[in-house]
Amino acid sequence: MHTALTQLARPFGTKVAVPRRLSPLTTVGDEVDPAALDLRTDDVERIWKAVRAFYRTGLQPGMSLVVRHRGQIVLDRAIGHRRLGSDELITTDTPVCLYSCSKAITAVLVHRLAEEGGLDLDDTVASHLPAFAAHGKGEITIRDLLTHRARIARLPLRKPETDELLDIDRVVAALSEARPARSPRQAYHAVTGGYLLDAIVRSTGRTFPQLLEEHLSGPLGLSTMAYGVPEDRRDDVALSYWTGPTVVPPLTTVITRVLGVEPHKVPTGLNSPASMSTVLPSAGIWASAHDAATVFEMLNRGGNLDGTRVLAPETYAEAIRPAGPLVMDGMLPVPIRFSAGFMLGEAGASLYGWNTPEAFGHLGFMNITCWADPARDLSVAFLNTGKSASPESVVRMAAVNWAISKAIPRHRA
Template identity: 45%
Template sequence: MFLRANRVAVPRDLTRVTTYDPRRETAPTEVGLKANATDRIWKAVEAMYRSGLHPGIALTVRRHGKVILDRAIGHARGNAPGEDEHDPQLLTPDTPVCLFSASKAVSAILIHKLAEQGRLSLDDRVADYLPEYGNHGKENTTLRQLLAHRGGIPEVPLKHVDPMLLNDYDIILKLLCAARPNAAHGRQQSYHAVTAGYIAGEVAQRVSGRSLPDLLRTELAEPLGCTYFRYGLAPEQRATAALNAFTGPRLPAPLAYIARRALYVDFDELAALSNDERFMDAVVPAANIYSTADESCRFYQMLLDGGVWEGKQVFKPETIAEAVRPAGPIQLDRTLMVPVRFSPAFVLGEKPFGLYGANCPHAFGHLGFLNIVCWADPDRDISVALLNTGKTIAPDSLLGLGRVIATIGRACPRVRQ
């Protein structure tokens, strides 16, 4: 009974809470898949939704550059535990959702763009661009190490962090510049949940002479034709945004400790904090990009296609190759306490099994708040964005997520060995 607590109401007829436009989707047989491929994938999403742990889920999948799935199920608001259910708002494929840590990959790519333009090098020291950062043993930390979670600053240097402090870019920047690293530069991999984003973001701003939101808009959102794909949300956009919700049981003590160390706040409080207007006002480079599933999928499709989107060269192929190049072998991460392999932008796939399913050694992408997953897999020629608003560690949620990812991998066989 404990594991079944704190869940959303799920109707028997899921068509009532499913939205999509068939005209947006290409028949799976046109991209070399079996006729039932998309049905199989969507049934796995429906099973995930039936757990009652996810108020809303959106999924976009491209194969050979063509959209084969662009659907949403559930509600953007009004059907989470504790919410007023009198006037629930459906989640649609056009609803913006916070990417949380999946924002990291997008922000990191802006650094790679500046390297492409010759304005910086990933092997330059952070202190070359941010002199106040070069102290207490951080003098020789490079941008590459920072982006690959080897910068030695996985935590904000305060014993008790007010979560709303994370919305104050300038204060966090000063704290991190004054911080002592937990290890010599490059020697220890410890996932930097939000910290590296502030430092890399400030480097991007100083090098370019422009704000980070402006860089994101001109270098990615506009070239990709996005309505959102921005840090936070403008006031006029917020009524359409999906709200996040804590669902399922509370974390047991060991997991709660790991979560608080990585996120600076109790796991079950973070979803509510992310719905605060101050969070939507802020620029949190590693955590508060808002996007539709299709917009995130466009980003990964552009990378998959060598930097080209709709005939326009947005990034050079060599820039993308550098962004996905492993920073080192798979190893136990000292923050997450699980084995993971990073590039200076992405969480990388593995063989025989990794974040993006079985036999995905060349896949790259990112996880967001446990169950948002966006990735591209060159071996299958797919780009995927799976977004949802239920924040939970319930076992059936993790199993459901794993089944969706595994089903996508099986339904979309490899096109290269």
């Protein structure tokens, strides 16, 4: 019997009680010997050391990590509990909300639908949703939504509650009536693009859950990946929790501006049965670390995994092609490049560590990362259930990806 997970109130926020010994809270799956892949065992173990250091902050109820190199799993580990008040451990098979990492998977499905002729990325949004043309938005394209250049980064709702964001038709109507930003500069569309993509896909006679089952979950055998969570599986998922200080200026101020709601309200909202019953393409996919890593392994291999083709080579190339140069984003206070669906790495420092110019993936609410780096023959899913704006969380999350990029060297210049 493991000690049940509890939360401790601290003067500077809420943290999870962390025992001295972490091995009773750790699960390990089948892993290949790093030496068989020409990796140093010490370097691979430093990755897990970085994860353990993150857990010791008390900001993470549960964490799961799958790292694949040359198609083989070199790390398959999890630490912590599935839920507060439970003694059940999280594993790499436990479904977790992917938050904005959902955007990357949603983008894959949009690209696949375009490949089939169901739409074109250069279609205007208004050609599918005529009302969206209001106030000069008639030239905005689907590609603009995917590359965060649609000029509607902000939710046009004043201080919405999380349940209001589940009224999809209302939000789409508000976005259609909204006036666009004057500048076409890149500005991260944290939630707005997903609502419109959902409405566009429905206008073609398809739905994202159908596309997910047809092109990813079914062919790749992803038993946990879904938009939301079916009612009969809700007891099996790991829930997310706000940890650390509720207010951490300027981070919480920035997050509120990006999301449209106060960040500490988001985990509770996405944990709700109503949210689990709603298709939220920007933030509402749930999956285990195994299933998320499988999608990125497929992408690492150019859209084809073990003979199962998800994307044609030209579609894959289009999906990861940079939409523009490295710029300071108009919503996120960082320099970043996007493709039509992915956050991209850089030759210097990036979200994915050091010297990751070919890497692509996504960040999910501060500390979830799913990514691939073909130059390293690498795919990663690092899932966490503690949502925190604490600077310590940001630093520790970055340290994990830096350890991964250091442990697994590039095999091509």
